[in-house]
Structures are given as structure tokens and as C-alpha cells.
Amino acid sequence: MKMKKLLAIVLAMAMVMALAACGGGKDDSQPPADDQTQSGSQTPEAPEEPASAGELTLWTYPIGNWGKEEEVKAITDAFTADTGISVKVEYLAYADGDDKVNSAITAKNAPDLIMEGPERLVTNWGDKGYLVDLSDMFDDTDKSEINEAAMAACTHSNGSVYEYPLVITAHCMAINLDAFKEAGADVYLNLDTHTWTTTDFINAVEALYDHYQAPVGAVYCKGQGGDQGTRALVNNLYGGTFATASHDQYTWDDDENIKALEQLKSMPGIAFDASLEGGDEIKVFYQGILKMAFCWNIAQQLNPNQADTGAGLTANGEEIVFMGFPAQGGSPALQGGIWGFGIFDNGDQARIENAKTFIKWMCDSEHTVDAVKTANYFAARSAAEGTDLSGIWADNDIMNEYQILMPYLGDYYQVTKGWAGARTEWWTMLQKVGEGADIAETVAAYAANANAADAG
């Protein structure tokens, strides 16, 4: 009997302790463990580091090679060696990264630093008051060096700056040049300027479809992944807009966008595919099945499908050429990508100061070259503390060639209020259009939903 009692007590205590561990008291400095978590403090050079000056947690989305542990470890190790501040990094995926961050915010376990774009840092988490205002990090020199559009996108309408921009790029589309040549559609491409007109695009798709007798491009709409591509395609065809210039209302129900959707729906070479997201589309394009991809940027051009099988080549070795989206006059308004760092306000001033040190080291110092090159995008500023950043890709032909698209950067409307809800409305609307619903009515209904969410 005594043994039974003892066993019962031991079991009960074990379970209660397990429960307590699950519910857990929180250590602000410790994000949830992850296989991919690495610590900048675990470096072979540890003995040479300065005395520990604290630690930081950084959560980063896969922004170029900032999503690769070995690349990030190299630069955070260098930061730790320089400052004595160790950095624990957790790598987020776009598929569930927002869920993790939102859960962490709700559990008051947010990281010190987060790396992403203004649509999340400014419009969402900054707007809700979770991030620290970084205004005091920008002097007049910084403001003159940083790309104006990037600076504007990182600044909230209340004047607070919730993101320190590191890199920018222009999202574009890509074509399979060998397939175009085989179908005789290459005559519609301007390979010098990497642009084409709406008419050229329509003719090229027709020629490709006649040749391959299957869809050659997909308006993917399974979810929000890579939806910048479908938005840019629709907006550019006839000069439509997605939101007002003041970023207070969604305008994708304008006549130009409806005309573009009607045009795309009427083309047998273009499929409205609700089984694909941006990443899936890239894969199918990389396999050579689709002849054009609408979800593309320089990171893809350098390493298509992240397959490490050669820059600018499909799986079959066919040549991939990046292109601006087709526009009536041939001058597209491309979607920008802006990425940088924000600081969560966890109430610990010392950690906030360390986080600012990290941002200064990465975004505005002689080390910015390495931070930018890690991302594989373009610097968001012309110079950093005297270091010229304009020619850092001089040794890379592809990066140099890609810069031809940068002047086409259009409005960064992703900071319009209610962005997350609007994205859901956008791809759901595309699905309905794909299923054959009346285009004008459907577009109007879903744009109204987006604006209602915006107002709410």
C-alpha cells in the first residue's frame, strides 16, 4: 500500500511538473527552440571575443541568404566578435512565419529583432504598437543616403519609423527563352531593356499556346504566397492600380484591372490555377512545364527554384530571362521588395539598445556590404558611414544586368491598412474569376470586402 501511495505521489508530481513546464514561465531572452536555431555565441573564436555584452534574439524570414544558417552565422559571428553581443537566430518560413510571430506576441515572447518588409513591420506589428520607434537612428546623412521610397515605406503615417531598411529589389517575371525561340515568340521580347508591351505579351502567349497546346503561364491563386506577381501582372497590363497613392483605399476594382482580368481569362495559354502559389509556380516553371513565371526576382535569377543547378537556367538547362511585366507603353510599374530590421518592444531598454547596435552594425557601417551581399539584393542606401555601396555588385554580371529594372520600381502600396485581409480577398477573387464568375461583379465584391476590412 505504501508503495502504491508513493508511486501515486511521484506520478502526480511528475505530471504536475510536466504541466507547469508546458505552460511555462517565460524567459524573454529565449525564443522557442528550433532545430534551425543557432547561436552567434557558439563560435570557435569565442575565446577571442570581448566580454559578453548581452544577447539578442533575431527572427528572420528567408530574405535571400538571410534564410540560410551558414550564411547568417558567418555575419552574426562577426558581429558578436566585434561587439560581444551574442545573437540567437531563428529562421521563419513564409508559410507559417506570421503564425509564429503572432503567437509569440500573444505569449509576450516576441524576439528582440525581426527581419522582414514594411507590410509586416510597419503596417501590422508597428501599427499595433509592438515595435520600437527607430526615428532616433536616422540623422540627415542617413536620410539622404537611404532610398527615398524605402524610407517612406518604413515610416508609419504617425511619423514613427518601425523598420530600418537594409536591402531592396524589384519583383519581376521570367520567361523561358529557349521555349520562346522554339515557338517563335522571342520576336515579342526586348532583351536589351527586358521590357515588353501588353500587345507583345498577348501575341507571345498566343504563339506559345499554338506551339505547345497547353497553358504556358499560370495566374496562381492557391494562397497569398508570391501574390505580388499576380497583382503586378494584372495592374500593369492596362495601367490599373492596386491602392490609392495615399494608401488609404484599395482600387483594384478599377476598369483597367477588370479589363486586364478579362483579357487574361480569355487567353487559353493562361490558366487561373488555384492549385499553385508563387513557390509552386516557380517550381513548375523551373521544370520547363510553364514557359513564364510571374513570381520572380533577382534571388530566383541567381538560383532558380533554389536548386543550385545554375544561375538563369531551368532544370533542363534552358535559358531563363528576367522581364518586366508587360505594360501598354512598355514601361511597367514594378512591385518593390524592401527588407530590413525592426525591434520588438519587450520592455527591456538594455536589450533594445543592443538591438539598435545590431541594426547600426548591419545597416549603417562598413559591415553593411556583407549584410547586403548576404541578402543577395541591392543596398537600400547609397553609402554607409563613408563606405560606397553603389558598386558592390560590380563583380556580378547578373546583378549588374538586373539593375536595369530598378528604375521601374512603382508605388509600395503594401503599407495600405488592412493588408493581410486584402491579400486574402485578392487571391480568393482570382479563384472565383478562374471558376468563371462574372469578373466585374466579383472584382467589385472582393475589393469592397478589402476596403471594409481596411475601415474596420
Added chain:
Amino acid sequence: MAKQSHPTMSRALQRRENISGYLFLLPSLVFFIGFVVIPMLICIITSLTDANMHDQGMFGSFVGLSNFTKLMSDGTFLEALKNTFIIVIVSVPTVCAFSLWVSSAIYKLSGPVLSAFRCIFYLPVVTGSVAVTVVWKWMYDNYTGIFNHVLKGVGLIDQNINWLGDSKYALWCIILILFTTSVGQPIVLYVSALGNVDQTLIEAAEVDGANSFQVFWQVKWAQMMPTTLYILVITTINSFQCFALIQLLTKGGAGTNTVMYHIYWTAFKLTEQAGHFGYANAMGVVLAIFIGLLSALQFKLAKEK
């Protein structure tokens, strides 16, 4: 004397045994209360509030039944509810009927053969749902999937069918996968139940002139009713809570949105929406009510039977 002392000793012994019994129960009770009862209560309470991730505190402000009235006019929720019911109405009877049929056919087979069949049907259950779903996703693929390849090869279709991207097919594709992952446990249970049917009753019925159909329906089926009830309730709950397949295959698109997925989407994706936690929890309460009603109906029908 002995008669007088025995009840006293007995009570003390009883008390000690009760205490140790409750202590053994305690670990499970702690988990049950911590992870089932309390979250359930929180869900019910927050469904009456505008709780969201941005305001301080767990419960937000009390809004009465407004979340529920809003649900009644929410087109997306109603479509998700319709899809959920389609999944339940189609999958529950087919899973039960198919499991019963397979079990009837295999339960008399010799040991190793029976085990082989059990393994085959149970394999999708023990295999990770993500792995199973990924394989199905490959097979359904619009561009490279084996289904399109075979159907085109034999000349049944000219153009690829977008199985998971076309609302004409997507929900049925989901139901098919759900079916294959759901039949394993019912088959094992039915095989066991059929093996436990009282042979004397069967022999008596046969002596009385019952044919094989009558033996099955009047004798075996009646004795398997508790198993059937369990299978019905479990399959119904699993079908109502279909989430992983939707998340991994369609993300609620192409007419496959279900209430479970819509709860997740509202709670964790539409975080800008006012009162998103409260609204999602209201959906959870509605779903729980439907599951409870249907399970109660199944219990009642089985009892009458």
C-alpha cells in the same frame, strides 16, 4: 466482535484505496482539466467577446451574441459549414459501410493473411498525415501527377484536370484522401467485433432457418452495435475537424474551405480584423454544438436499434 470491527477496518481501507485511486487519477485529471476543460471554457467565454491578439488581457470586451449573429450572415463561414457537412455526410456512411464490408470479407481469413490485410488498411493511419498528404498531392498534381498521366494515356481526357484547383473536383479529392486515412481503425475494430460475435447465437439462428443475410443483420449487426456507434461518433468528429488535409493541399481554396480551417485562418491570419479571436472561437462553439448534436443523435438511434 469480529463482525463489529470489520466495517471499521473496511472503511479505513476503503478510504486509503480511494485516496490512492484519486492520486492515480490526478495526473490525467490535471491534463484533462488543463488542456480540455479550461480551454473549452475559455473558448466559450471568448466567443462572447471581441478578444484579439492586440488588446491586453485574454477576454476583451463582452459583445453578447453578436459574434454568432455575424456568423449567420458570413458567406465564407456558411460556405465552410456547407463543405464541412458535405464531408461528414459523404465520408461517415462510406467509411462505415466500406469498413464493415472489408471486415466481413477478411475476418475469417487465416492469421497471417488477416494480419496482412489489417496492416495494409491500417498503414495510412499510422503513417504521418503530412507524408500521406504529400504523396497524394504528387498524384493529384495538375502538371505532373500520375492521375492525369494515366487518364490521358488511356484516352479518357484530353486536357489535364486540375484536381486540387478546380472546385468541381477539389472537395471530392479531399474526401477520397480522408476516406483512405479513416478506414483503417474501423476495419480493425470491426474485424475484432465480428470475431467476438457469440457463435452459439449464430448457430441457433441457422438452426432456426435464418439465411446468411438474416444472420448478419439480426445477429451479428446487433452485437456489433456498440462498435458501430463508436466508429460513427469517432468518424463524425474526425470529419468535422478536417484540417490538415485542407491546410496542406488547398488552403481552403477551390471550394474546400472547412469550418476548422476557417477558424485557424480567422484566428491566426486575419489578425488585423477586429475581435478575430472571439469571432474564431464563436465558430468553434458552433462547430462543437453541431458535433454534439450529431453524436447525440447517433447515440439515440443506436440505443433505439
